[in-house]
Amino acid sequence: MDLNEKLIRERHSVRNYLDKKIEKEKIDILNNLISNINKKEDLNIQLIVDDKDVFDKFILSYGRLKGCSNYIALIGKSSKSLEEKLGYNGEKIVLKAQELGLKTCWVGGTYKKSIVKAHIADDETMVCIIAIGYGETNGRDRKSKTIDEVVISKEYPDWFKKGVEFALLAPTAINQQKFKFEYLGDSKVKTHIGFGHLTKVDIGIVKYHFELGANKKIEWI
Ligand SMILES: Cc1cc2nc3c(=O)[nH]c(=O)nc-3n(C[C@H](O)[C@H](O)[C@H](O)COP(=O)(O)O)c2cc1C
Numbered sequence: 001m002d003l004n005e006k007l008i009r010e011r012h013s014v015r016n017y018l019d020k021k022i023e024k025e026k027i028d029i030l031n032n033l034i035s036n037i038n039k040k041e042d043l044n045i046q047l048i049v050d051d052k053d054v055f056d057k058f059i060l061s062y063g064r065l066k067g068c069s070n071y072i073a074l075i076g077k078s079s080k081s082l083e084e085k086l087g088y089n090g091e092k093i094v095l096k097a098q099e100l101g102l103k104t105c106w107v108g109g110t111y112k113k114s115i116v117k118a119h120i121a122d123d124e125t126m127v128c129i130i131a132i133g134y135g136e137t138n139g140r141d142r143k144s145k146t147i148d149e150v151v152i153s154k155e156y157p158d159w160f161k162k163g164v165e166f167a168l169l170a171p172t173a174i175n176q177q178k179f180k181f182e183y184l185g186d187s188k189v190k191t192h193i194g195f196g197h198l199t200k201v202d203i204g205i206v207k208y209h210f211e212l213g214a215n216k217k218i219e220w221i
Helices: 003-010 024-041 082-099 158-167 199-214
Strands: 046-048 071-077 103-107 124-133 179-183 188-193
Touching (some): 003 082, 003 199, 024 046, 071 082, 082 103, 082 124, 082 199, 158 179, 179 199, 188 199
Antiparallel strands (some): 046 071, 071 124, 179 188
16 A cells, blocks of 8 residues: 555544644644645645634534644635635645644534634635644544445546545545546546535545546546
8 A cells, every 4th residue: 555545544534632732843844835835826725823712612513623723724816716726735735744643624614714813815715724733533434435326437447446436535525425427538537516515625625536546647627
């Protein structure tokens, strides 16, 4: 198993965090990656540390982020493709965090958006945040759709199958997995996005996983 596969298989959403600061060296590595992504993709992603207040203590059921003091604010210039772009690039940061021994959880709803300590320009939008820190646990496996449920084509190459396998291990909002893949020959793959909340962010995340699984340049249609 290569490193990416290991990181993808071991990553789970973690909602309970330890009261332990992220070391400066790890913050530097994350900030370096974020700054490279921001430059290359014209985004404004920001890592905020030591700010507990954005995670609502009054949520008692699903979505409570307990003990978390750090998050990554996913921000960029408002456009039609922003959500997918932040999904794709945010998941790069999530897998780097996993490599550094940190745990994460994408958070689209269960946080106080108005008090996030990030700089958001007038022409920018914050799509969601990612909680990050040392986890109380490593998280756990969850239910997943099967390959047949998310593939439209009857025949496809092995790399496509591996791409779908990795895509099914990707985080999606409320584990909705509302995506389908269609093989169109050569390196062409078409995605079909279902209707629902944050599905465009999901598709960006899922495409990044697919590419790591397929281990080749995909021509997305
Ligand atoms: C775009 C997005 C938004 C999410 N929003 C929340 C949220 O508001 N609260 C929460 O607890 N989990 C949230 N999650 C985490 C999902 O519930 C989780 O990824 C899914 O159940 C699959 O589990 P896994 O990440 O362990 O594979 C979100 C995930 C994504 C991708």
